[in-house]
Amino acid sequence: MKIPHNAKLNIVAFVFTLIPCLIFGQGVMTHEDKPENTDAPKSSLTNIPGRKIISLNGKWKAIIDPYDFGIGSWAAIWKDKVPTGKTDFYEYSFENGPVLDVPSDFNSQLPELYYFEGTVWYKKKFTYHKNTQKRLFLHFGAVSYKADVFLNSTKIGSHEGSFTSFQFDITGPVKEGDNTILVRVNNERIKDGIPALGFDWFNYGGITRDVNLVETAETYVDDYFIQLKKGSVNQIQGWVKLSGSKSQQSISIQIPEVKIDYKATTEADGKANIHFGAKLQLWSPGHPKLYQIKICS
Secondary structure, three states: OOOOOOOOOOOOEEEEEEEOEOOOOOOOOOOOOOOOOOEOOOOOOOOHHHOEEEEOOEEEEEEEEOOOHHHOOOOOHHHOOOOOOOOOOOOOOOOOOOEEEEOOOOOOOOHHHOOOOOEEEEEEEEEEOOOOOEEEEEEEOOOEOEEEEEEOOEEEEEEEOOOOOEEEEOOOOOOOEEEEEEEEEEOOOOOOOOOOOOOOOOOOOEOOOOEEEEEEEOOEEEEEEEEEOOOOOOEEEEEEEEEOOOOOOEEEEEEHHHOEEEEEEOOOOOEEEEEEEOOOOOOOOOOOOEEEEEEEO
8 A cells, every 4th residue: 555755643651450350261161071162252352561460470380292192091191180198100200201391382491392293292380379250261372283271180171373362260170279271283284274285484382472371250241342533642442341231330431631521331242432532742753652541340
């Protein structure tokens, strides 16, 4: 698209904070000996940096599973069993095994994984204190390529796609105190899918972007869209949508720097249209002005 040399582009730059915040996932209970194949929600949480998060980045224990035995009932790595007596024996163990950095691909971290295509299991423990007034989501920035996610040996869902984020609502399944996450990551090439047998990039696998616990209110900001009204330099318009049991309530849009505190009420579907005036400095390469916006529910 060509832009005439005398055309004017009106741009205002915003950074958003959601107070409190955000979107739904789902967790399901599964059969004891065969984890159920439950896909991740189609929608993904937006604006993770603007929410209350607990980072799970760092060192994750790992098991390399070249024959993918761990997903079935024989090896059943997803059960995360440990010996309790001298006669107990299991074909696998996360203890004293490799440790991988998250976020990162697994291929570049160990020489023996450089050309590896297949399954690697990741394990991470975390401690959480439950709050009946809050919801908790487990959010992945990206996993390459297929992921099966387990919380305390129960499968909460699956996701396919290297560059898309996804999450699960773990408000119910999460336990008070210590919890364990297992992720089966598989980057095996397949004939009729992605990654395909023929490709022109290195087939990296692993948990390649941030992993976070995201805590929101019971009713939270699901999605939003706010910008300058087309053709205007002083009118802001858009919408905000809430999700939860109390989706019809008062919200506010705040731009602290210019002392704006706009109020609106969402409809029964949780959505509120917004429209208000504001005298703002336009963004330009010479003066890249950025305004903070807080969306409060």
